[in-house]
Amino acid sequence: MCAKRFSQGSGPTQRQLRVAEVIRHRLAEVLARGDIHDPDLSRLVITVSEVTTSPDLKHATAYIMPLGGEGAEEALKALRRSKAELRHHVARDLGLKYAPDLKFELDATFDRMDDARRIFNDPRVQADVAARDEDDEE
Known part of the structure; x- marks a missing residue:
């Protein structure tokens, strides 16, 4: 996990790390299975390399890269378009009071x-x- 991505001085808590890893796995699973109803996403193979969360777990940033690095901007646009649907899929298995707002960045x-x-x-x-x-x- 890249410590430079965190704004607080002491780094993430164990809970933040655990939740971020669950979100990463869930996003990767949803994208791999093609559960999202976006034709642009279904034809791309996207790697979710890391997820970071805010201290209150209400915001999560997923760092992604399409396979081979081709179509990175297109992948970002498609993920941002499908943010609500992805949030729904992630929140279903997360068990948190609030579903984190998802943000996508290139890794x-x-x-x-x-x-x-x-x-x-x-x-x-x-x-x-x-x-x-x-x-x-x-």
Whole structure:
């Protein structure tokens, strides 16, 4: 779970983490089964990589990425259009007093990992790492 996504200083509570994970599983299940009556969503394979919740559990942000990263904006628009139906499916199994309001964002984690790989594969960085390793051996 990415701690930078939380606004409070101490991080999420165990309850927030547990509820977020249940929401993530439920969203992934609903999207995989095609329970939503949106033709755009039914033809996309969407990964729900993470869900974060507000401290009062009334708001949840789902970080998504379509398979292969293709059609990301289209997927976001379709999810936002179907937000009420998705909220209904998620709330049914959640057992909370209030169904959380769902918000969808693209997951940039994969892009950041690619950027980090590119940086680490840069010849100048490789030379610095090799030089540092030699200094540690001495």
